[in-house]
Amino acid sequence: MSRVASVEHDLRAAVTAEIVPPRAEYLTDQTEARGLTGRADAVALPRSAEEVAEVVAWCYERGVAVVPRGGGTGYAAGAVPLNGGVVLSLERLARVRSFDPLLWRMEVEAGVTTANVRRVAREGGLLFAPDPGAAEQSQIGGNIATNAGGPHAYKYGVTGAWVLGLEAVVAPGEVVRFGGPVRKDVAGYDLKHLLVGSEGTLGVITSSWLRLTPAPEAAWPVIGFFDGVRAGAAAIERVVGSGLPAAALEYVDSETMRYARATFPGEVPVGAFGVLAEADGSHDEAGRIRTDLLEVLGEDALALYAPETPQEIAALWRWRDGLALVIDAQRGGKASEDIAVPLDKVGEAIEASLEAGKRFGIPAASWGHAGDGNLHTTFLLAGDDERELALAPQLSEALFDIALRLGGTISGEHGVGFVKRNWLERQLGPRAFELHTAIKRAFDPQNLLNPGKKA
Amino acid sequence: MSRVASVEHDLRAAVTAEIVPPRAEYLTDQTEARGLTGRADAVALPRSAEEVAEVVAWCYERGVAVVPRGGGTGYAAGAVPLNGGVVLSLERLARVRSFDPLLWRMEVEAGVTTANVRRVAREGGLLFAPDPGAAEQSQIGGNIATNAGGPHAYKYGVTGAWVLGLEAVVAPGEVVRFGGPVRKDVAGYDLKHLLVGSEGTLGVITSSWLRLTPAPEAAWPVIGFFDGVRAGAAAIERVVGSGLPAAALEYVDSETMRYARATFPGEVPVGAFGVLAEADGSHDEAGRIRTDLLEVLGEDALALYAPETPQEIAALWRWRDGLALVIDAQRGGKASEDIAVPLDKVGEAIEASLEAGKRFGIPAASWGHAGDGNLHTTFLLAGDDERELALAPQLSEALFDIALRLGGTISGEHGVGFVKRNWLERQLGPRAFELHTAIKRAFDPQNLLNPGKKA
Numbered sequence: 001m002s003r004v005a006s007v008e009h010d011l012r013a014a015v016t017a018e019i020v021p022p023r024a025e026y027l028t029d030q031t032e033a034r035g036l037t038g039r040a041d042a043v044a045l046p047r048s049a050e051e052v053a054e055v056v057a058w059c060y061e062r063g064v065a066v067v068p069r070g071g072g073t074g075y076a077a078g079a080v081p082l083n084g085g086v087v088l089s090l091e092r093l094a095r096v097r098s099f100d101p102l103l104w105r106m107e108v109e110a111g112v113t114t115a116n117v118r119r120v121a122r123e124g125g126l127l128f129a130p131d132p133g134a135a136e137q138s139q140i141g142g143n144i145a146t147n148a149g150g151p152h153a154y155k156y157g158v159t160g161a162w163v164l165g166l167e168a169v170v171a172p173g174e175v176v177r178f179g180g181p182v183r184k185d186v187a188g189y190d191l192k193h194l195l196v197g198s199e200g201t202l203g204v205i206t207s208s209w210l211r212l213t214p215a216p217e218a219a220w221p222v223i224g225f226f227d228g229v230r231a232g233a234a235a236i237e238r239v240v241g242s243g244l245p246a247a248a249l250e251y252v253d254s255e256t257m258r259y260a261r262a263t264f265p266g267e268v269p270v271g272a273f274g275v276l277a278e279a280d281g282s283h284d285e286a287g288r289i290r291t292d293l294l295e296v297l298g299e300d301a302l303a304l305y306a307p308e309t310p311q312e313i314a315a316l317w318r319w320r321d322g323l324a325l326v327i328d329a330q331r332g333g334k335a336s337e338d339i340a341v342p343l344d345k346v347g348e349a350i351e352a353s354l355e356a357g358k359r360f361g362i363p364a365a366s367w368g369h370a371g372d373g374n375l376h377t378t379f380l381l382a383g384d385d386e387r388e389l390a391l392a393p394q395l396s397e398a399l400f401d402i403a404l405r406l407g408g409t410i411s412g413e414h415g416v417g418f419v420k421r422n423w424l425e426r427q428l429g430p431r432a433f434e435l436h437t438a439i440k441r442a443f444d445p446q447n448l449l450n451p452g453k454k455a
Numbered sequence: 456m457s458r459v460a461s462v463e464h465d466l467r468a469a470v471t472a473e474i475v476p477p478r479a480e481y482l483t484d485q486t487e488a489r490g491l492t493g494r495a496d497a498v499a500l501p502r503s504a505e506e507v508a509e510v511v512a513w514c515y516e517r518g519v520a521v522v523p524r525g526g527g528t529g530y531a532a533g534a535v536p537l538n539g540g541v542v543l544s545l546e547r548l549a550r551v552r553s554f555d556p557l558l559w560r561m562e563v564e565a566g567v568t569t570a571n572v573r574r575v576a577r578e579g580g581l582l583f584a585p586d587p588g589a590a591e592q593s594q595i596g597g598n599i600a601t602n603a604g605g606p607h608a609y610k611y612g613v614t615g616a617w618v619l620g621l622e623a624v625v626a627p628g629e630v631v632r633f634g635g636p637v638r639k640d641v642a643g644y645d646l647k648h649l650l651v652g653s654e655g656t657l658g659v660i661t662s663s664w665l666r667l668t669p670a671p672e673a674a675w676p677v678i679g680f681f682d683g684v685r686a687g688a689a690a691i692e693r694v695v696g697s698g699l700p701a702a703a704l705e706y707v708d709s710e711t712m713r714y715a716r717a718t719f720p721g722e723v724p725v726g727a728f729g730v731l732a733e734a735d736g737s738h739d740e741a742g743r744i745r746t747d748l749l750e751v752l753g754e755d756a757l758a759l760y761a762p763e764t765p766q767e768i769a770a771l772w773r774w775r776d777g778l779a780l781v782i783d784a785q786r787g788g789k790a791s792e793d794i795a796v797p798l799d800k801v802g803e804a805i806e807a808s809l810e811a812g813k814r815f816g817i818p819a820a821s822w823g824h825a826g827d828g829n830l831h832t833t834f835l836l837a838g839d840d841e842r843e844l845a846l847a848p849q850l851s852e853a854l855f856d857i858a859l860r861l862g863g864t865i866s867g868e869h870g871v872g873f874v875k876r877n878w879l880e881r882q883l884g885p886r887a888f889e890l891h892t893a894i895k896r897a898f899d900p901q902n903l904l905n906p907g908k909k910a
């Protein structure tokens with residue numbers, strides 16, 4: 001390992017990629033609100049996998065950390081450089097390398113935004129199903145690196161389920177391919193799924209082959225309002241138990257509804273807990289499922305809302321997608337985690353997480369992907385109250401405790417990043433954690449790929 | 456590492472599991488027809504994960520190989536003990552630990568047969584979608600360890616797509632859990648998917664949490680007959696390009712049809728290439744898709760066959776599932792591989808694999824999972840002709856060559872086992888192969904878990 005006089009200067013002289021100073025927008029993500037900002041020596045803006053490999057090779061030879069960066073929309077500080085090194089932004093790897101609509105297949109570079117992937121697919125009559133939030137800003141490489149979810153993961157699965165193959169740069173600076181444009185492959189260990197969700201700690205994803213599926217002709221959400229958590233959880237289980245193939249199954253608890261009631265595009269009974277389910281498929285099929293969903297939800301609902309026009313439907317999803325912003329705006333600060341639990345524990349997990357808020361004297365609200373048992377519980381902290389803000393770690397830990405006690409996970413879709421890493425060993429147990437660490441070591445013996453995250 | 460006087464004797468004295476002599480039925484799998492039989496020192500028949508751990512710990516301490524065994528229906532010699540050691544048969548871990556039909560979830564031990572998993576699910580109104588051949592004999596643990604496929608993987612995905620979590624015994628003899636009854640989990644690296652398809656070389660799968668889905672009300676296969684490979688391949692692409700969500704999309708080439716024509720439950724034009732597609736879903740939906748499939752296939756089909764009664768439908772699938780046996784019976788010997796290629800290369804791959812047979816003067820037949828680009832090309836060898844039988848390795852290599860040349864994989868669903876391992880590095884490339892090897896070393900530093908397979 002040779003010494004480096006100035007990373008920015010030396011790197012610029014050595015590689016093809018453009019190197020820029022570590023501007024503020026490259027040093028944080030959604031955790032900025034929690035006060036998390038990083039520090040880097042330089043930002044690399046490569047335009048190809050080969051240019052990425054060049055940067056990684058230079059860094060690896062000199063013991064300089066590499067922090068890969070997508071759209072910066074993460075909630076776990078996965079893209080925040082903790083202690084210097086090079087931020088490797090994939091934004092300029094933004095080509096759709098190929099799109100074969102008749103073969104349900106697309107090859108896209110890491111920096112293509114999620115919204116663009118979905119747009120290109122849709123123009124070919126196809127659906128790229130994963131729909132994490134912030135699609136206009138987030139990048140497919142980041143979605144894959146975090147195995148991002150979203151409301152429609154309930155029917156369609158998370159991002160990784162749609163990845164056929166990956167091109168990535170691994171240490172000490174080489175382009176490799178795991179899988180390819182093939183729908184089935186059991187030749188080697190599943191290195192592709194190992195990279196998926198690895199949060200840049202095993203390699204830098206530069207491109208991916210994605211599987212697509214025919215776009216449903218229709219998608220009709222309906223929402224039922226129930227008297228509290230228990231009745232809401234019962235409705236959720238009723239929808240699942242009915243065997244109806246809902247495309248999404250979401251919940252919005254009474255506390256969240258209280259803040260978001262004013263912007264809801266319809267009537268909401270006071271104090272109600274919302275359960276949103278979507279029917280999709282051919283027009284006939286979606287219509288039939290919608291009717292059945294309304295019947296199942298209607299059994300003990302206080303009210304139902306079933307938008308019909310495209311405008312009304314879009315408005316309902318816009319409202320749903322905007323919940324986080326509405327809640328965030330209430331008191332200026334927050335602690336929020338994305339634990340997931342077995343489906344039959346959703347009600348208990350929501351109640352326990354609201355209870356945790358009460359214990360600390362902090363208002364809490366909970367919503368999320370009910371069908372996947374994935375809670376987004378948020379504690380609303382006064383942004384100008386140091387004492388409240390200081391409670392954030394304990395509040396998050398209360399949620400992790402609930403997840404593990406109920407047989408769940410500390411992260412359903414946001415990832416571990418920096419903020420949850422001390423909890424990973426507790427979830428995995430000592431031997432599985434050792435294996436986890438051994439994999440990191442095998443891929444990154446010098447611990448230079450996004451150090452301090454995940455592993 | 457201590458010396459062992461007699462593995463069978465010493466192991467019996469040391470562990471709870473029943474230990475039996477290495478009887479012939481534990482020493483081979485479907486590769487027996489190719490003359491592959493193994494050699495073991497003892498067979499362990501544990502009844503629980505703890506008993507598995509005891510056996511693995513005893514072996515690991517003494518440097519004795521452990522060869523996990525499911526139903527023994529593999530085609531890659533993955534369960535064949537190559538050079539002594541202990542065959543660890545999972546057959547007595549045969550409990551359904553839990554079944555929650557209203558939550559679409561099941562926890563089953565490794566030794567439950569695939570057919571039983573499907574039966575239990577069906578009795579609860581649900582579908583366990585993966586349907587590899589030999590379901591009555593194969594075990595779910597083996598299906599997971601090989602990431603088995605089957606015709607319906609086209610719509611529903613391979614076995615791994617339905618595994619929520621795994622319980623496994625890893626070296627040096629410890630029970631671990633990767634995932635659980637949770638539908639989303641991005642906490643750690645995807646150790647679950649790493650075990651899936653690892654063919655017993657990273658750990659011994661003892662139990663699994665499976666995701667289920669509501670059973671379709673109806674499933675209607677139709678088959679079109681076409682004039683040769685080109686027309687057949689065009690029909691396959693037409694079905695995919697139509698955007699119809701077929702549940703299965705299979706092909707049976709003209710050579711295979713020639714041998715299997717007599718047993719086909721309907722009329723078959725002479726020399727025809729068959730394309731089978733299945734419509735499933737609600738009655739209405741399946742009916743609509745079936746009509747559309749018939750229209751798409753009918754465009755230039757020589758004939759169509761569209762069974763209507765449950766008996767006719769069952770007969771068609773029985774015929775399809777029996778193809779391998781019919782072909783195997785023709786000349787007494789065979790060489791057969793399960794390469795997969797990109798969908799647009801299916802026709803080319805079929806033609807090239809038949810061409811390879813001609814080059815060697817050996818009759819060839821090809822059928823498989825067209826929609827997944829997964830060929831089962833078989834070379835029919837005279838079982839009593841040593842010269843022909845000796846060609847098997849070269850014929851298999853000709854298929855691997857085709858797969859890699861067309862951007863595919865040496866194995867779509869059967870796995871690498873012993874028979875394909877020399878080809879793995881060529882597919883992965885040197886750096887990915889190094890990482891592959893490093894993972895094996897991390898999980899199994901003494902190379903005692905199914906040595907000589909996969910890695």
